[in-house]
Amino acid sequence: MSAVMERRETPATAQVKTRRRWLTRKTAPYVFISPFFILFAVFGLFPLLFTIYLSFHYWDPSTGLGGMKWVGFENFTFVLTDDWFHKSLYNTFWIALVSGVPQHLAAIPLAFFLHTRLSRWRNAVVGLYFLPFITSTVAISLVFTSLFSRDYGLINVLLTQMGQWEIAGLRPLSWVFPTENIDWNDPGYTKWVISFVVWWRYVGWNTVLYLSALQTIPKDLYEAASIDGASRRQQFWHITVPLLRPMMFLAITLSIIGNLQLFEEPFILTGGLGPGGTSIGGPDQAGKTAAMHMYATAYIESDFGTASAVAWLLFLIIAMMTWANNKAFKEKS
Amino acid sequence: MKIMHALLLSAAMSGSVAAQTVTLEVASFPDLDRGIKAAIPLYQEAHPDVEIKLVSLAFGDHHNAMTTSLATGSNLPDVMAVEVGFIGKFAASGGIEDLSKPPYNALQYQDQFAKFTLPQATGGDGNLAAIPVDIGPGALFYRQDLLQKAGVDESAFSNNWDAFIEAGKKVKEKTGAYMVAHAGDLKDIIIRSDLEDGEGIFFDKENSSLVTSPRFEKAFKVAKAARDAGIDAKVKAWTSEWTEGLRRGQIATQMMGSWVAGHLANWIAPESVGLWRSKQLPDNVYASWGGSFYAIPAKAQHKEEAWEFIRFLALNKSMQLEAFHKLDAFPALVTAQNDQFLQQPIEFLGGQKARVQWKEAADRIPAITVNKYDTIADEIVNAELDKVLLHDKDIKEALADAHKLIKRRVRY
Numbered sequence: 001m002s003a004v005m006e007r008r009e010t011p012a013t014a015q016v017k018t019r020r021r022w023l024t025r026k027t028a029p030y031v032f033i034s035p036f037f038i039l040f041a042v043f044g045l046f047p048l049l050f051t052i053y054l055s056f057h058y059w060d061p062s063t064g065l066g067g068m069k070w071v072g073f074e075n076f077t078f079v080l081t082d083d084w085f086h087k088s089l090y091n092t093f094w095i096a097l098v099s100g101v102p103q104h105l106a107a108i109p110l111a112f113f114l115h116t117r118l119s120r121w122r123n124a125v126v127g128l129y130f131l132p133f134i135t136s137t138v139a140i141s142l143v144f145t146s147l148f149s150r151d152y153g154l155i156n157v158l159l160t161q162m163g164q165w166e167i168a169g170l171r172p173l174s175w176v177f178p179t180e181n182i183d184w185n186d187p188g189y190t191k192w193v194i195s196f197v198v199w200w201r202y203v204g205w206n207t208v209l210y211l212s213a214l215q216t217i218p219k220d221l222y223e224a225a226s227i228d229g230a231s232r233r234q235q236f237w238h239i240t241v242p243l244l245r246p247m248m249f250l251a252i253t254l255s256i257i258g259n260l261q262l263f264e265e266p267f268i269l270t271g272g273l274g275p276g277g278t279s280i281g282g283p284d285q286a287g288k289t290a291a292m293h294m295y296a297t298a299y300i301e302s303d304f305g306t307a308s309a310v311a312w313l314l315f316l317i318i319a320m321m322t323w324a325n326n327k328a329f330k331e332k333s
Numbered sequence: 334m335k336i337m338h339a340l341l342l343s344a345a346m347s348g349s350v351a352a353q354t355v356t357l358e359v360a361s362f363p364d365l366d367r368g369i370k371a372a373i374p375l376y377q378e379a380h381p382d383v384e385i386k387l388v389s390l391a392f393g394d395h396h397n398a399m400t401t402s403l404a405t406g407s408n409l410p411d412v413m414a415v416e417v418g419f420i421g422k423f424a425a426s427g428g429i430e431d432l433s434k435p436p437y438n439a440l441q442y443q444d445q446f447a448k449f450t451l452p453q454a455t456g457g458d459g460n461l462a463a464i465p466v467d468i469g470p471g472a473l474f475y476r477q478d479l480l481q482k483a484g485v486d487e488s489a490f491s492n493n494w495d496a497f498i499e500a501g502k503k504v505k506e507k508t509g510a511y512m513v514a515h516a517g518d519l520k521d522i523i524i525r526s527d528l529e530d531g532e533g534i535f536f537d538k539e540n541s542s543l544v545t546s547p548r549f550e551k552a553f554k555v556a557k558a559a560r561d562a563g564i565d566a567k568v569k570a571w572t573s574e575w576t577e578g579l580r581r582g583q584i585a586t587q588m589m590g591s592w593v594a595g596h597l598a599n600w601i602a603p604e605s606v607g608l609w610r611s612k613q614l615p616d617n618v619y620a621s622w623g624g625s626f627y628a629i630p631a632k633a634q635h636k637e638e639a640w641e642f643i644r645f646l647a648l649n650k651s652m653q654l655e656a657f658h659k660l661d662a663f664p665a666l667v668t669a670q671n672d673q674f675l676q677q678p679i680e681f682l683g684g685q686k687a688r689v690q691w692k693e694a695a696d697r698i699p700a701i702t703v704n705k706y707d708t709i710a711d712e713i714v715n716a717e718l719d720k721v722l723l724h725d726k727d728i729k730e731a732l733a734d735a736h737k738l739i740k741r742r743v744r745y
Contacts, residue, residue: 058744060705061404062426078744145573151566152577185567187723271569280712283567284719299397301709301742302422 055308062302075309085310087285088293089317094191095266095289096259099198103255104248106203111210112240116232126211129204137201141268144197148184148269156181187286194266194287198259206251213247214240249329253322260318263291290314355638356384360410362395365625368466368646368656375652376645383638392416402630403428409630411639415463417453417624421703424456424463430629430636433461437640442648446665452531452700454626463626464647465665467656469590470694471522471620473612474597476510476605477683479585483507491615494519494555501564501585510585511566514575516556517718518565522588523552524714525620530700535710535739538702542739544714545732553721553728560722576601588614590622591691595661598681606680611687619697624665663691670695706743713738 023031055076058069079085110129114122132140147154163177171179184193217240225235266289270282280296281288288296294314298307361369366389373385388410390398396419402408403426415423423429432439439461443451450465473491480487483504490500501512513519524534527548536542543549559565566584568574578584580602587593597609614620627643629636646652653669656662664670675688704710717735720726 060422060426062400062422062428064404064406064426064428067427074744149574149577151574151583183567187719271572284723285716296712300712302400302705 051308051311054305055312057305059304060302061304068305071305075306076313078306079309079313084285084288085290085293085313088281088288088290091191091281091285091287092260092262092289092291095195095198095262096256098191099195099202100252100255100259103199103203103206104251106199107206107251108210108241108244108248109236110203111207111214112236114207114211115214126208129207131204132201133205137264138268140201141197141265144193145269148193150181150183150185153184155184185283187282187284190270190282190286194262194269197265197269198262201265202255202258206255209247209251209254210244213244217243245329249325253325256321256325257318260314260321261291262289263295267292267295290317354382354384355635356386357412357635357638357642358386358388358410359412359414359642360388360390360395360399361414362390362392362416364660365414365466365662367660368652368662371655371659372646372652376642380641383642385642399423406632409632411629411633411635412642413628413630415626415628417621417626417703418708420454420463420626421456421705421707423628424454424460424703425705428631429462430631430633431460431462432464432629433459436637439464445648445667447667447670447695447698448530449621449698449700450624450626450665452702453624455702457705463628464643465624465626466647466653467625467660467662468665468695469592469621469623470663470691470698471588471614471618471622472591472594472687472691472694473586473588473614474593474609475586475612476582476608477610478608479504479508479510479582487610491612493616494523494558497615498555498558498562498564501559502562504585505562505564508585510583511578512564512585513559514566514568514570514578514584514587516560516565516567516722517715518570518588519559520552520556520714520718522614522618522620523555523616524548525701526616526618528699528701531702532699533702533704533707535707535714536704540704540706540743542710542736542743544710544735544739549714549732549735550728553718553731556718557721557728580604582608591663591687591694592623592661594679594681594687607683609682610685611682611690613690613694619694619699621695621698625662663688663695706739709742710739713742 054068056070056072058071058075060067114125118125146152148156150156159177160179160181163174163179164171165173182189184190221239221243222235225239230238266281266287270280270287280300281292290310291314294307294310297310298304359369366387369385369387373387376385377383389395395414396416399413399415399419402410403423406428413429430437440451442464446465447468450468451461454463454465455461477487480490480500483500484507485500485503489496491497497512504510504512528534533543535544566574566578568578568584570589575584579587579597582605587597591611594609594611597603598606602609627646629639629643633639648666650666650668650672653664653666654672654674657664657669657674670692675692676686677688678684679687713735717726717731717738721728721731
């Protein structure tokens with residue numbers, strides 16, 4: 001029987017069989033889903049594991065892979081006791097808070113307003129708010145750099161014109177507006193300027209998030225409330241805000257993660273890395289965030305091990321902050 | 334299977350083709366690549382069997398790509414362009430051929446190059462990492478019209494730093510223009526002054542930092558004095574504020590490599606033609622800004638041909654002059670420096686024969702050594718200078734802190 005079977009198998013059919021043998025009913029799903037896993041392994045998992053490995057080594061990449069030197073936890077203890085890391089972390093939290101909190105305070109009422117008052121133009125207005133979010137960060141940062149330019153910037157021109165506006169020999173507005181150009185590069189302003197740009201950029205994104213959540217709140221709740229004589233303000237505080245909680249949780253989580261990883265905006269607004277000028281983060285490193293510190297450690301100091309340690313510490317901090325946020329939202333509800 | 338065969342066959346064929354004509358891969362960055370582009374047809378006349386493939390990336394991308402290639406040992410070109418800021422790092426990497434050894438024996442050409450260039454390309458182990466092609470002798474560029482308007486004596490304003498700052502005050506008062514772009518620029522020059530051959534800017538031979546030396550103290554003092562006098566515009570070079578300031582005549586002087594004259598004339602301030610002049614740096618300082626080199630990676634495929642091509646670019650007088658004509662790249666080759674071209678007046682500088690002056694500076698620039706930790710030290714010194722300028726930190730204290738920080742960050 002078996003001998004007969006073997007004889008009937010011509011070379012051609014055998015080839016078809018061998019070619020198809022790996023693609024069976026059992027394996028097919030894995031084969032078809034594998035592109036994702038292969039890409040993830042190459043671009044996601046491998047760098048992840050490699051940075052863990054690197055964080056325990058000293059490595060200057062120009063020396064090649066053979067130049068790695070095992071140093072144990074030394075990179076971590078170095079970073080944790082490093083003044084520059086502390087400073088960059090302080091800057092990061094400062095900017096995260098000053099740009100993050102007003103983002104939500106502005107986005108919720110704005111979304112409520114769009115939802116209740118604007119019916120016809122809503123989509124167009126939403127599109128406008130969303131525009132900063134989808135525009136390239138680099139382009140935005142460059143535009144703001146020129147707006148905030150000390151000598152040639154539009155903002156200073158407007159402010160000083162108001163300040164110098166004369167009526168009957170007096171300058172009535174000079175006590176509110178400056179009469180001389182403000183140096184926005186001064187370390188006292190750096191973080192404010194960065195925070196403003198970040199706020200401006202993401203307020204539309206948050207508005208859209210809240211707007212989509214508002215649209216899921218049933219209309220009858222508002223109708224019932226208005227029959228009971230509740231004002232718009234009362235409706236906002238007693239219906240909208242409580243029902244927005246899940247979205248607030250999501251939006252705040254996203255803000256925490258995004259703001260703690262802030263890089264492009266402060267990097268370009270503080271002048272990036274000009275050839276020759278290696279002081280990163282503007283004068284006195286006032287705008288240097290933790291992500292920028294990581295970049296500088298890797299690409300200025302060529303110390304990829306320490307940079308990896310910074311990356312993992314930053315990851316731990318972000319994880320802790322998200323966990324705390326999670327906890328805070330759960331306890332209240 | 335058939336496909337495999339075809340692939341193998343074509344691979345074998347291309348291999349046999351490569352045996353006849355060599356494809357030399359050259360990695361470079363703008364504007365240096367223009368010199369190579371000009372060289373390719375000339376080189377191929379003499380070497381028809383060599384094909385040259387030029388890969389040019391933006392300045393930062395090029396050096397990042399080279400760092401990555403050295404890290405993984407793959408995708409390395411045969412000829413690698415290196416800017417002076419990266420040479421210390423690459424020389425210490427061990428991934429680059431030592432050109433002082435056979436078969437190159439490049440030290441035999443030592444006298445043909447400006448004397449400070451080869452030490453710049455020499456690593457800690459005495460290995461010669463690269464061959465210089467162009468240099469940037471430092472010069473003081475100034476707006477003659479602004480200084481005249483302010484009544485500043487042109488011959489004397491840069492004799493010493495006190496005179497320079499006094500002149501700056503007059504310029505600010507009479508014309509409203511700032512004397513310099515950034516107080517830190519003055520620091521950058523002074524820390525390069527009074528050096529002798531074989532010394533380093535930031536480190537001595539034992540990797541110990543020199544930032545507490547009188548040289549740095551003076552640099553910080555002068556920078557602070559300039560800031561206090563209100564004569565610096567507080568803008569970093571290459572920002573839009575900087576170019577705009579130069580364009581509008583709001584910055585009266587700029588100290589940089591001689592090549593900045595080309596940048597000013599071509600795109601920064603073309604309207605100010607004839608208004609600028611060049612002078613030696615204040616206080617009898619001779620320093621260099623920038624400079625480009627060519628290196629051969631240890632894992633390059635065609636080292637012999639690469640070396641041949643580098644010699645063509647660096648040791649050929651007509652090639653060097655070509656780059657000088659077209660790119661304002663001051664040649665590293667001494668015979669090219671002695672060419673008649675130097676005697677030509679420069680229209681942008683009001684007909685001044687400035688190249689002769691730059692050549693004189695090039696002769697006097699000390700052969701200082703580089704250290705792979707120079708960039709870290711530079712970053713730390715800049716951060717401490719910010720504290721002095723902005724928060725009135727005591728200079729001695731700032732330098733002591735910089736010394737401590739450098740010691741802490743130079744860990745391995």
